[in-house]
Amino acid sequence: MSSNLLGVTIKFFDKFMLDESGATLPLFTIAVPMVIGAMAVSIEAGYWYKSKSDKQLIVDMAAYAGAMELIDSDSDTAKILAELDALHNGYDPDLGTITINNPPLSGSNTNDTAIEVIMTQKGDQYFSKIFGANRITYRNRAVAELFRGSDACVLALNETVSGAFTATGSTNVSLDKCAIGVNSGHAEAAEFGGSSSTIAECLSVVGGVYGAENANFACGTPLTNAREIEDPYEDIAAPNLDDYPTCTEEVDTGDDNVSMSGGRYCKNINLKGTALLDSDSTYIFDGIDVKFIGAASNMVGTGVTLVLMNGATLSNVNGGSNITISAPTAGTYQGIAIYSDPVTQTADEDVKINGGSSTSIEGLLYFPTQNLEFSGNTTGANACTVVVANTIQLTGNSGLTTSGCENSFALKPPKINQGAFLVQ
Structure with missing residues (x-):
């Protein structure tokens, strides 16, 4: 999407340079902020998508670590280890919460060999702040299950x-x-x-x-x-x-x-x-x-x-x-x-x-x-x-x-x- 906007912008500037009429300047003055704003929002939306994927990896790894801990430990120890793993990999308690359940409270795997991790984190905002702060919150969930063999x-x-x-x-x-x-x-x-x-x-x-x-x-x-x-x-x-x-x-x-x-x-x-x-x-x-x-x-x-x-x-x-x-x-x-x-x-x-x-x-x-x-x-x-x-x-x-x-x-x-x- 951002590449298309860039192409449109370049064509707009080409036409502007060839246009000798005085009416072009007001149009240019109005259009440029809109185009740049659209590009900024597009880039920021891509950043939000990547951030959500990164945070999904945090809960995936935390759930896996907790499930593996169930091999030799009790439920409380496994949940503590899952949270420590999330902290190690980027979970910030100042930006949200983490809930770890054993067994999971919902879904198709609710037995005592499964660990559920639910994490919320406030997302960063840049250009989009002009529309209001604290608008982006990520919610990620993962469930890992132990196969005892x-x-x-x-x-x-x-x-x-x-x-x-x-x-x-x-x-x-x-x-x-x-x-x-x-x-x-x-x-x-x-x-x-x-x-x-x-x-x-x-x-x-x-x-x-x-x-x-x-x-x-x-x-x-x-x-x-x-x-x-x-x-x-x-x-x-x-x-x-x-x-x-x-x-x-x-x-x-x-x-x-x-x-x-x-x-x-x-x-x-x-x-x-x-x-x-x-x-x-x-x-x-x-x-x-x-x-x-x-x-x-x-x-x-x-x-x-x-x-x-x-x-x-x-x-x-x-x-x-x-x-x-x-x-x-x-x-x-x-x-x-x-x-x-x-x-x-x-x-x-x-x-x-x-x-x-x-x-x-x-x-x-x-x-x-x-x-x-x-x-x-x-x-x-x-x-x-x-x-x-x-x-x-x-x-x-x-x-x-x-x-x-x-x-x-x-x-x-x-x-x-x-x-x-x-x-x-």
């Missing part, structure tokens, strides 16, 4: 190697309504062998998959080139050994059963019979080897956490040996069954927990810097097993589920294919 009961954290997750040989893996997450960007980050059988909700892998035809995913095709999955447990800290100045006496079961009290163990433990663990207790294995000897060696406990520190190991957990434990339902290590300290444990070390058919570990198995070979099942009433390690190899017959994690342990499993989307 699927629970992952298996998460391999290594970012580069091939086979960060493997299910090979005669392995039969059944993951009930939970998924596999692999953070490696290698072209063969996840591997499924020809004679293995894997059933899972889905697979999310940063890199690629080898042998995907040997697995069955409820989501259909595996999610390759996916976003890296965050480790939700990375802030968990090992116990402070100053709180455990005294070491518990050495344990050797012989062929008999023996009761083990909670505490810090500083000498090797040899299990030939069954170690009966105290309920609601933490067991700190400090730089020692807990060795399972023979098919009759077992470890049994309810509401317990095994902590491995300073190079501690669990060895010979295979054949007929079994670990049958469940994590605490309250306390510092709520939901954590086995914790390998990422600070003091030997990095990239191989750990094998592939005992007999009675091996059942309910809760989180956390080996973030070590390579875990695991065979086990979720057989208890809590219905929760989550395996997180540097690399993971599932062997034998493994059946895992996360369906009871939040109800039983308030344990939130890792999520795949999780994100926020603008919906309005």
Whole structure:
């Protein structure tokens, strides 16, 4: 529009320069302010349109930030973060208001996983002020919704190697309504062998998959080139050994059963019979080897956490040996069954927990810097097993589920294919 007005103006001036009549001057005097005024209003209207688009971007980003915050935070925290994001990106409280609702008060997305941001801002006026000030007010609205994705009961954290997750040989893996997450960007980050059988909700892998035809995913095709999955447990800290100045006496079961009290163990433990663990207790294995000897060696406990520190190991957990434990339902290590300290444990070390058919570990198995070979099942009433390690190899017959994690342990499993989307 402004270019057309400019053309008209130029033609007008051309005619004026060629016109020798005295009547042209009054017409010119009247016309020029009108033409210039029209041009000014046209330019200012374009500025208003761009300003409204810029402010829409502010509410879009605020709604998105708030929805993403709902992953780990409550509604109030998410709303605060959305407002802070708007302030950071240009919202000025002196020029208007912002309202953030969770859930949204209107529209087609009014569930508690959606954030609504409504912002008003007074607009700048220049030439249009001659018609009155405070005439321009922008109102922008955006709604973003969180898509929570699927629970992952298996998460391999290594970012580069091939086979960060493997299910090979005669392995039969059944993951009930939970998924596999692999953070490696290698072209063969996840591997499924020809004679293995894997059933899972889905697979999310940063890199690629080898042998995907040997697995069955409820989501259909595996999610390759996916976003890296965050480790939700990375802030968990090992116990402070100053709180455990005294070491518990050495344990050797012989062929008999023996009761083990909670505490810090500083000498090797040899299990030939069954170690009966105290309920609601933490067991700190400090730089020692807990060795399972023979098919009759077992470890049994309810509401317990095994902590491995300073190079501690669990060895010979295979054949007929079994670990049958469940994590605490309250306390510092709520939901954590086995914790390998990422600070003091030997990095990239191989750990094998592939005992007999009675091996059942309910809760989180956390080996973030070590390579875990695991065979086990979720057989208890809590219905929760989550395996997180540097690399993971599932062997034998493994059946895992996360369906009871939040109800039983308030344990939130890792999520795949999780994100926020603008919906309005």
